Each structure stands twice: as structure tokens, then as C-alpha cells.
Amino acid sequence: MTGKAFRAALAATVFISAAGVAQAQAAPQAQDAKIADLQRQVDELKAMVRAMQAAHGAAPVVIAQTPATSAPAATTPQPVQMAAVAAPAPVSAPEKKKAWYEKLQLRGYTQLRMNEIISGDKTAPAGRSRLRSVQDSGINENGNLSIRRARLVVQGDISNRVSLYLQGDLSAAVSNQSGSEPRQNFFQRRDAYADVYLDKAKTLKLRLGQSKVPFGWENLQSSSNRVPLDRTDAINSPVPGERDIGVVAYYTPSKIQAIWDELTHDGQKLFGNYGALGVGVYNGQGTNRIERNGSYMTVAMATMPFRLDGLGGMFEGQVAEFGASGILNKFRPEIRSGGVSAVDYDDNHVGAHAMIYPKPFGIQAEWTWGRTPEFDRATGTIKAKDSSGGYVMAMVRVPKTPIGQIIPFARYQTYRGGWKVATNAPRLETEEYEIGVEWLPLKELEVTLNYANVSRTEADERRTGRAKGDLVRAQVQWNY
Structure with missing residues (x-):
């Protein structure tokens, strides 16, 4: 009334x-x-x-x-x-506090990919390398279409000081080691961690559980946010799969967070919420692998963005970022005769990264040096050997066109060293030139077209020589 x-x-x-x-x-x-x-x-x-x-x-x-x-x-x-008694002013009922499960959000992305070897070593005689990639098993003589990733994420705040993050992949594969018989499309754990904030400003936090290891800018950047289709062999080799179980502390001063927030608002593709400084310990045997030696992998990373406005001219409004990372670890690879090596091998790496975010022109580069398990052909055994490699990428970001955002790019990568998570830790020798374009007609839809000229060894110590050829690749990604 x-x-x-x-x-x-x-x-x-x-x-x-x-x-x-x-x-x-x-x-x-x-x-x-x-x-x-x-x-x-x-x-x-x-x-x-x-x-x-x-x-x-x-x-x-x-x-x-x-x-x-x-x-x-x-x-x-x-x-x-x-006689009317004056009615008191109505009192609003207090707003009901949301339960923690009411603050969770469900999101994810799926990637449909096409790989076509248009020339080169699609097949090869026994003992010779074929054109293959450790980054995408869909590159083979019968590749055609594949679901590269199908991720589901649940995340949210449990309280003002604790948040959770769960991510699984519906397109993971599991292999029987002795028979090499693949089982496709398992729902596999990728991330399962909690962030515990140690101060009210949320500049310092502990991350507990399975999460990405803070080594390499490209490794930390989500595959849903990366411009090229795959990570590079060199930067990914210290932490294939990017994740492990551990405890890591991240610190981000408010001034640095403000720069990253501005870049995010501008639509730039950042590496994620991993702090300006990260220090942690992990099991060290890799994603979803059993711990084998009882030792810990220690890791540290620092990265710092800088405004370039003071330089004027073409740098007006642009941001550069520089950083470094390092790993100390002991690793036991799987061996061809079955099981896991009983010997610990040095698995130590350092890396550096530098970039200028595209506005419109940008450049990005990373390099790594280290020692890692590698199969030695002369002795027929695994040894700890030197490894090195990296990449340089140039890109142009055009955020507003009549058909949506367009990012043309060109990248060169190289790597020499072992691939520790493959059976017998085979040596990789990679040289690859690629050009491509990422097109975002809608916020929810991304299309990437890519051409690559490839020269690489196959990740199998029983095959020798480098396979060479040309690839045409395409991907459609939908975000939800």
C-alpha cells in the first residue's frame, strides 16, 4: 500500500x-x-x-x-x-552475505586445430626422423583436425584472504609406457591451488597446490592468450607441461600492478597473475608425475614493467618489460627398458626475457641456458648435458578494424638440448621460422592462421637426422 x-x-x-x-x-x-x-x-x-x-x-x-x-x-x-501515531521510517533489511560457493565462476576455452604437412618428411624410413613436434602431437601424417585443448576453470574467493582455482582439460591423453598405446580425451587435472593473501592490500600471497612453475614468461602466459599456436621448445624444456605441485610466494607492488591493470584494460595479452617476484619449491618431476627422488626443485623469477613515455616519439604510451628466472633441480627420466631411472640428473636452468608490448608494434624475446638430462648416442646412456635456445618474435596489434582485432606476427625459434619428459630424454635440435595472424572477430572467438618452415629432430633417441618441411596450420578458439 x-x-x-x-x-x-x-x-x-x-x-x-x-x-x-x-x-x-x-x-x-x-x-x-x-x-x-x-x-x-x-x-x-x-x-x-x-x-x-x-x-x-x-x-x-x-x-x-x-x-x-x-x-x-x-x-x-x-x-x-x-489520533494517528507517527510511523517510524522503514528500516532496510541487511543485505545477505553471499556464501563462498555463490562467488565461484565457471569459465574456459576450447581449441579446434588443423595441421597439414604440405611438403617435407611427413614419413621416413625406420631410424630416420619424421616431421613431428613435442608441442603438438597432431602434427603427423594423419593429423587433420584435433581438439588441442578443452579447458574448464572453476575459480572464486572463499573469503577476503583465500581464493581457489581449479582447471581441468578434457582433451588430455594417457599412454601405456610399455606398449605406447594412447588413450585419448581424459579429463586431467591441470591446476588445483589456493591463493592465501598475507596482507590486506593483496600484494603478497602464497600459492599452494598444483600450479604453473614461475620460469619463463611464455610458459606462464595462458595458451588461450598466446598469439602463436605453441610455446617454443627451448623455453618449455625446463618445465614441459608448465606445472608441478609446490608452494610459491608471489609479491607485486601496487605501482607495478597498476601498470599491468592498464595493459589489461587496453587489451594487451599479459602473462597472468604471477607477481613481479616469485620464489617457490616444487616436487620437480613435472605435471601429474609421481615424485621419485625426495628432493625439491627450487625456482625464482623476477619481472618488471617500465613505461617508455619519457623516451617520446614512437615509444609514447608504450610499456617494456624485462625479467629473469632460474631453476635448481634433480630429475629422473623414464627409460626405454621400462620404469624410471634410478639416477638423479642435474636439471638446472637460467632464463631471461624482454619485450615491448605492441602499440601498435611490439617485440618479444626469451633465451635459456642450462644442463638437463639427454641421451648420449656414443655411450647409449643418459647424461646431464648443456642446453640452450630461445626465440624472437615481432608483432603488430591493430585493435580496431571493421572486422575486429588483428595481430600479424613473425617468430624464429631455436633449441639444442634434451627433452627430459620423453622416454630416454632424447636430444632435440630445432630451427623454425613462422609467420601468422591472429584475428578476433568477436570477443568470444579467435582465429589463427600460421605457416612454418621447420627443421627438427624427432623426440625419439632411436631416430637420427633432422626432418625438414613446411606446415600450414589453423586454429579456432572459443572462449566461455
């Missing part, structure tokens, strides 16, 4: 009461009948007022009057007296 309706009801009560009194004074002989009729009307109106008050939520109105009793004809009936 509205305030206007409430006042109208009160006015009607007074009006009818006054009319009844006037009639009683004008006709004394019918006084008793009139008073009785008046009392009935007042009772009815009082009931109506109470009902409307209950619907409106207002305080009750007290209506007082003299008793309606019979009196001598000469006695003038007393008018009805009404």
Missing part, C-alpha cells in the same frame, strides 16, 4: 464520521439508530485501515472515540476522535 492510499483511507474515515455526526444533530429523534450505524461504519473502516497498514508495513494507527452508548435525546453525541 502506498502513502497516498493510506492517507486517503484516513480521510475517508474522518469524512464519514463527520457526516454521521451532522446527521445525528439534525435529527435527534433518530439519534440511537444513527449512532449505531455510524459505529458500524467506523468499525469497518478501522478494519480496512489495519489491513492496509499490515500490507504497507507501517506502524499501527490508534483510533479513539467515546463509547457509542444510548443517551437522552437532549444529549449531543460526542464526535469521533482520531
Whole structure:
């Protein structure tokens, strides 16, 4: 009931009461009948007022009057007296606090990929390398279409100081080591961690569980956000799969976070929420692998963005970022005869990265040096050997065109060293030139076209020589 309706009801009560009194004074002989009729009307109106008050939520109105009793004809009936008690201002009910599970969000992305070897060593005789990639098993003689990733993410705040993150992949494969018989499309754990913030400003946090290892800018950047289709062999070799179980501390000063927030608002493709400084310990045997030696992998990474406005000219409004990372680890690779090596091998790496975010022109580069397990052909055993490699990539970002955002790019990569997560840790020798374009016609849809000229060894110590050829690749990614 509205305030206007409430006042109208009160006015009607007074009006009818006054009319009844006037009639009683004008006709004394019918006084008793009139008073009785008046009392009935007042009772009815009082009931109506109470009902409307209950619907409106207002305080009750007290209506007082003299008793309606019979009196001598000469006695003038007393008018009805009404007194309204002011209703207090309505008090808003307190907003119900959301339970932690009501703050969770579900999101993800899926990648449909096409790989076609248009020339070169699609197949090869036994003992010779074929054109293959450790980054995408869909590159083979029968590749065609594949679902490269199908990720589902659940994340949210449990409280002001604790948040959770769970990610699984519906397109993972599991192989029987002894028979090399693949099983496709398992739902596999990729991330399962909690962030615990140690200060109110949320500049310092502990990440607990299975998460990405802070080594290499490209490794930390999500595959949903990367411009090229795959990571490079050199930067990915220290941490294939990018993840492990551990505890890591991240620190991000507010001034640095402000720069990253501006870049995110501008639509730049960042590496994620991994802090300006990260220090942690992990099992060290890789993604979803059993710990084998009881030792820990220690890792540290620092990265710093800088505004280039002071340089003026073409650098006005641009941001550069520089950083370094390092790993100390002992690793036990799987061996061809079955099981896992009983020997610990040095698995130590350092890396550096530098970039200028594209606005519109940008450049990005990383390099790594280290020692890692590698199969030695001369002795037929695995040894710890030197490894090195990296990449340089140039790109142009055109965020607004009649057909959406376009990012043409060109990248060169090279690597020499072992690939520790393959059976017997075979040596890789990679040289690759690629050009491509990422097109975003919609926020929810990305299309990437890519051409690559490739020269690389196959990740199998039983095959020798480099396979060479040309690839045409395409990917459609939808985000949800």
C-alpha cells in the first residue's frame, strides 16, 4: 500500500464520521439508530485501515472515540476522535552475505586445430626422423583436425584472504609406457591451488597446490592468450607441461600492478597473475608425475614493467618489460627398458626475457641456458648435458578494424638440448621460422592462421637426422 492510499483511507474515515455526526444533530429523534450505524461504519473502516497498514508495513494507527452508548435525546453525541501515531521510517533489511560457493565462476576455452604437412618428411624410413613436434602431437601424417585443448576453470574467493582455482582439460591423453598405446580425451587435472593473501592490500600471497612453475614468461602466459599456436621448445624444456605441485610466494607492488591493470584494460595479452617476484619449491618431476627422488626443485623469477613515455616519439604510451628466472633441480627420466631411472640428473636452468608490448608494434624475446638430462648416442646412456635456445618474435596489434582485432606476427625459434619428459630424454635440435595472424572477430572467438618452415629432430633417441618441411596450420578458439 502506498502513502497516498493510506492517507486517503484516513480521510475517508474522518469524512464519514463527520457526516454521521451532522446527521445525528439534525435529527435527534433518530439519534440511537444513527449512532449505531455510524459505529458500524467506523468499525469497518478501522478494519480496512489495519489491513492496509499490515500490507504497507507501517506502524499501527490508534483510533479513539467515546463509547457509542444510548443517551437522552437532549444529549449531543460526542464526535469521533482520531489520533494517528507517527510511523517510524522503514528500516532496510541487511543485505545477505553471499556464501563462498555463490562467488565461484565457471569459465574456459576450447581449441579446434588443423595441421597439414604440405611438403617435407611427413614419413621416413625406420631410424630416420619424421616431421613431428613435442608441442603438438597432431602434427603427423594423419593429423587433420584435433581438439588441442578443452579447458574448464572453476575459480572464486572463499573469503577476503583465500581464493581457489581449479582447471581441468578434457582433451588430455594417457599412454601405456610399455606398449605406447594412447588413450585419448581424459579429463586431467591441470591446476588445483589456493591463493592465501598475507596482507590486506593483496600484494603478497602464497600459492599452494598444483600450479604453473614461475620460469619463463611464455610458459606462464595462458595458451588461450598466446598469439602463436605453441610455446617454443627451448623455453618449455625446463618445465614441459608448465606445472608441478609446490608452494610459491608471489609479491607485486601496487605501482607495478597498476601498470599491468592498464595493459589489461587496453587489451594487451599479459602473462597472468604471477607477481613481479616469485620464489617457490616444487616436487620437480613435472605435471601429474609421481615424485621419485625426495628432493625439491627450487625456482625464482623476477619481472618488471617500465613505461617508455619519457623516451617520446614512437615509444609514447608504450610499456617494456624485462625479467629473469632460474631453476635448481634433480630429475629422473623414464627409460626405454621400462620404469624410471634410478639416477638423479642435474636439471638446472637460467632464463631471461624482454619485450615491448605492441602499440601498435611490439617485440618479444626469451633465451635459456642450462644442463638437463639427454641421451648420449656414443655411450647409449643418459647424461646431464648443456642446453640452450630461445626465440624472437615481432608483432603488430591493430585493435580496431571493421572486422575486429588483428595481430600479424613473425617468430624464429631455436633449441639444442634434451627433452627430459620423453622416454630416454632424447636430444632435440630445432630451427623454425613462422609467420601468422591472429584475428578476433568477436570477443568470444579467435582465429589463427600460421605457416612454418621447420627443421627438427624427432623426440625419439632411436631416430637420427633432422626432418625438414613446411606446415600450414589453423586454429579456432572459443572462449566461455
